[in-house]
Amino acid sequence: MKRKRIALIAAGVIIVGVVTGYTLLDKSLGNNVEIESVIPNQATTAGAGEATNNTGASAGVAVTAEQLNGDWTLAETSKVYWSVTTSKETVNFVDNKVQGTWKVNIEDSTSMAGEGTVDMSALDSGNSQRDEHVKGEDFLSVTEFPQSTFVVKSFSELPAEWTEGATVPVEMKGTLTVKGVEKDVTFQSQAAYSGGQLMLSGTTTVAFSDFGLSNPHTVVLDTENNLEVRLELVLTK
Numbered sequence: 001m002k003r004k005r006i007a008l009i010a011a012g013v014i015i016v017g018v019v020t021g022y023t024l025l026d027k028s029l030g031n032n033v034e035i036e037s038v039i040p041n042q043a044t045t046a047g048a049g050e051a052t053n054n055t056g057a058s059a060g061v062a063v064t065a066e067q068l069n070g071d072w073t074l075a076e077t078s079k080v081y082w083s084v085t086t087s088k089e090t091v092n093f094v095d096n097k098v099q100g101t102w103k104v105n106i107e108d109s110t111s112m113a114g115e116g117t118v119d120m121s122a123l124d125s126g127n128s129q130r131d132e133h134v135k136g137e138d139f140l141s142v143t144e145f146p147q148s149t150f151v152v153k154s155f156s157e158l159p160a161e162w163t164e165g166a167t168v169p170v171e172m173k174g175t176l177t178v179k180g181v182e183k184d185v186t187f188q189s190q191a192a193y194s195g196g197q198l199m200l201s202g203t204t205t206v207a208f209s210d211f212g213l214s215n216p217h218t219v220v221l222d223t224e225n226n227l228e229v230r231l232e233l234v235l236t237k
Helices: 002-029 128-135
Strands: 070-074 079-086 090-095 098-104 113-119 147-155 167-178 181-194 197-207 223-236
Touching: 098 223, 167 197, 181 223
Parallel strands: none
Antiparallel strands: 070 098, 070 223, 079 090, 079 223, 098 113, 113 147, 147 167, 167 181, 181 197, 197 223
């Protein structure tokens, strides 16, 4: 009877150990960061020259060119997300140390400009051990290359009429620089004006090899060769 009791206790300890180990492994390898869009309940983009609200219908209060045109600065609430898809799930890294400026002219998109800088030391996946590895010499070499940048070369034509809280499609072509390596990319985006702020949410896809990086796969998980870069920007005048 005593042996059976000992065996049952031992089995219980093993089960608890396995569950605990799996939980720790899941937290270590899994996703701990949820992407937060600066444009809530984002609507389907309308055609050129149109804007849509969350219901897809015409939005309300008109926004003037004077409100939109001019120089803008990225607010502290701006974030950049880097998303890596593994054989288990998509793991997100967030960076909330983003700085930059924009020049907007809805009458002449060719005169517009934009640039941003990301402090790569602030990269955070919710797992410090993983973050330190990614920032280390074997991968991003953040000590040597502390910043990543994006400089816009061209904007798509913007609609002449905007309305408060409505989204408009924006395509941005430019150069993304990571670890000192430049890559031409296109961000497919949506923008909206609300409460005196200009908000933009956009994504592009790049490959690790574009920046001389090796695929960060592990013995446990396979990793896709591509990663998504997502801008969630808030701009103020």
